[in-house]
Structures are given as structure tokens and as C-alpha cells.
Amino acid sequence: MNRSITPLIIALILSAACSHTPPPTMGTDSGTPIIIGSEQRQQVVSTARAMIGTAYQYGGSSPDRGFDCSGLVHYAHDRAGKKVPRTVLLQRKLATPVALSQLQPGDLLFFGTRTKSRHIGIYIGNGEFIHAPSTGGHVRTDRIESPYWKKRILGAGKLIDT
Secondary structure (H helix, E strand, O other): OOOOOOHHHHHHHHHHHOOOOOOOOEEOOOOOEEOOOOHHHHHHHHHHHHOOOOEEOOOOEEOOOEEOHHHHHHHHHHHOOOOOOOOHHHHHHHOEEEOHHHOOOOOEEEEEEOOEEEEEEEEEEOOEEEEOOOOOOEOEEEEOOOHHHHOOEEEEEEOOOO
16 A cells, blocks of 8 residues: 555545445535645644644744744645745735635635734634634634634635645
8 A cells, every 4th residue: 555645544445444424524614524635734734733732922933932823824834845925914915715615624714804914824624723823822723603703804715726
């Protein structure tokens, strides 16, 4: 068997072969299945998850120094082999727009006021995203539908095509 197949794919194949029900998938709140489409997306999500609990640091872009929101996005994509700009504004400018109903793990969520992006997070599935929230905080997960974030979301985009 090809050694490049990830353990997740092997587990999904085995679970499908051993049962009469389809293998589990991650889903959006709307019931649309979500499948991480590439190893690059998987790596972005995996890296972001591994950073949960890391301290917020304005201008930070490493686990040792801490992260701000765009620094976390920059770091997670860099670990996946995708070079991206360092600021929220440039990350949004480079991103291909994605409808919120079509979000896939690894896509980006942009938050702010009116049309000015001031915050960014990495969508991980099931209506959740990982972000570095603010001074005194730590990298954490939140729900898109929470009252605070729901009224501040400006849109979504992707930096990884597949």
C-alpha cells in the first residue's frame, strides 16, 4: 500500500469495508458533508489544532513567541508548504471567496466591521474555527454561530484550491 496515504484515509476505507453504513464525515450545521480535500488542508487544520492554548502575542507568528490571528494563519499555511502574506488585509485580498454554506476545513473566516477585515480564523468543520483572539488570550476554538462572531463575520475565502 502507498505509504503516502494518511491514517485517516486508511481508517475511512476500513470502516466503509466493515459496515453497511457509510463512513463518518464531518458536517456543517446545514448537513452538507465536509471532506478535507488535500493533504495541504489537513496540515493547515492539524497545525492550527496543535497551537490551541498558545498565548496571543501581537505580531507573533510562532509557537515560541505566540500568535496574533494572521500570524497563526501564516504559520499554519507555512507548515503546509503554502506561502501566504502575513497580514489579515493581504490574506483576504489573496483569498478566493468562498460562500459560508460551502466552507471546507482549512478555509479562512474574515471578521470585522462593515467591510474592513480586522480578524481572521481557520475553519475546522462543524461550524467551528481556530483563531488567536486578543491580548491576554490564547489560541482557541469558537463557533461561527455564537452571537459575538455571527454579527462580525464579513465572509470567507480559501488559500488552498483543493
